[in-house]
Amino acid sequence: MTATSRPIPYRGSGDFWHRTSPRVMGDLASRPELRRVAAKLAPGRVLDAGSGTGFLTRQLQSSLPDAFIHSLDRELSLLRHAMTDDRTRRFVLCGDIRSTPYCGDAFDVIVCAGVLMHFSATDLFQIFSEFRRIVRVGGSIVISVPHPTLFHCRSPARRHKDCWLRLVPVVRQLTRPAPFVEHYKDVHGEIFKSIVWSHSAESYARLLRGAGFRGVRCRTILIRRAHLITPRWGAAHSYPGYLHITAEKTSA
Numbered sequence: 001m002t003a004t005s006r007p008i009p010y011r012g013s014g015d016f017w018h019r020t021s022p023r024v025m026g027d028l029a030s031r032p033e034l035r036r037v038a039a040k041l042a043p044g045r046v047l048d049a050g051s052g053t054g055f056l057t058r059q060l061q062s063s064l065p066d067a068f069i070h071s072l073d074r075e076l077s078l079l080r081h082a083m084t085d086d087r088t089r090r091f092v093l094c095g096d097i098r099s100t101p102y103c104g105d106a107f108d109v110i111v112c113a114g115v116l117m118h119f120s121a122t123d124l125f126q127i128f129s130e131f132r133r134i135v136r137v138g139g140s141i142v143i144s145v146p147h148p149t150l151f152h153c154r155s156p157a158r159r160h161k162d163c164w165l166r167l168v169p170v171v172r173q174l175t176r177p178a179p180f181v182e183h184y185k186d187v188h189g190e191i192f193k194s195i196v197w198s199h200s201a202e203s204y205a206r207l208l209r210g211a212g213f214r215g216v217r218c219r220t221i222l223i224r225r226a227h228l229i230t231p232r233w234g235a236a237h238s239y240p241g242y243l244h245i246t247a248e249k250t251s252a
């Protein structure tokens, strides 16, 4: 478990992840902000890394109508939804973000939402090195992961029965970073289970710098009352929900 990450159970989960309107917390609290940040960078060539069913890809395409937005994901059952939509079907590829099929300097911006928490530090370093290879000099990466404080034993995700996220430690003795079982609830109360890692913001930043990125900036996205659109998601609000990280490739 220490060197590389366990396989992530996305196979066959297209029905859970396919959505035409916001259905999970990330759709409400994180993706709108990612879309704003990406639009501000005004890129011409964008990679949605770990694009899944293309929910975010479609939003990016609406914000950046002239951009070429590419979708890459490992799971065909999710990509199938992106392939049947006119807005995203043009540039869909099945592949692994640890070793992508793209040539060097192919993108102005890489967006990666709700993917990197699934990987160990060893895998993250490989992914960041690969992102650096395929983004151009002067280009950026924009990342969103569940906020590290959610893994703390006093966070709503560890203590409250009613919460959009439940995190259960896989091992008793918690070392940093450690694997957790994540129970991610949608607005209907359906749960998607996977393995996630409790990397700190410093750990993500250190790995990004180690892979050669500069200008690493971390931002906390708070969960607000307006995000808790269902009683099943609990009453607590105004706590860190997502960590957004941007970084730049400043040299070849």
Ligand SMILES: C[S@@+](CC[C@H](N)C(=O)[O-])C[C@H]1O[C@@H](n2cnc3c(N)ncnc32)[C@H](O)[C@@H]1O
Binding pocket: 008, 010, 049, 050, 051, 052, 053, 054, 055, 056, 072, 073, 074, 075, 078, 095, 096, 097, 098, 112, 113, 114, 115, 118
């Ligand atoms: C929570 S979904 C997020 C989908 C999308 N980014 C969004 O914002 O809606 C995580 C996605 O990461 C993909 N994924 C996990 N490991 C991957 C890998 N090694 N290479 C490519 N995609 C991967 C999964 O198949 C899944 O579609």
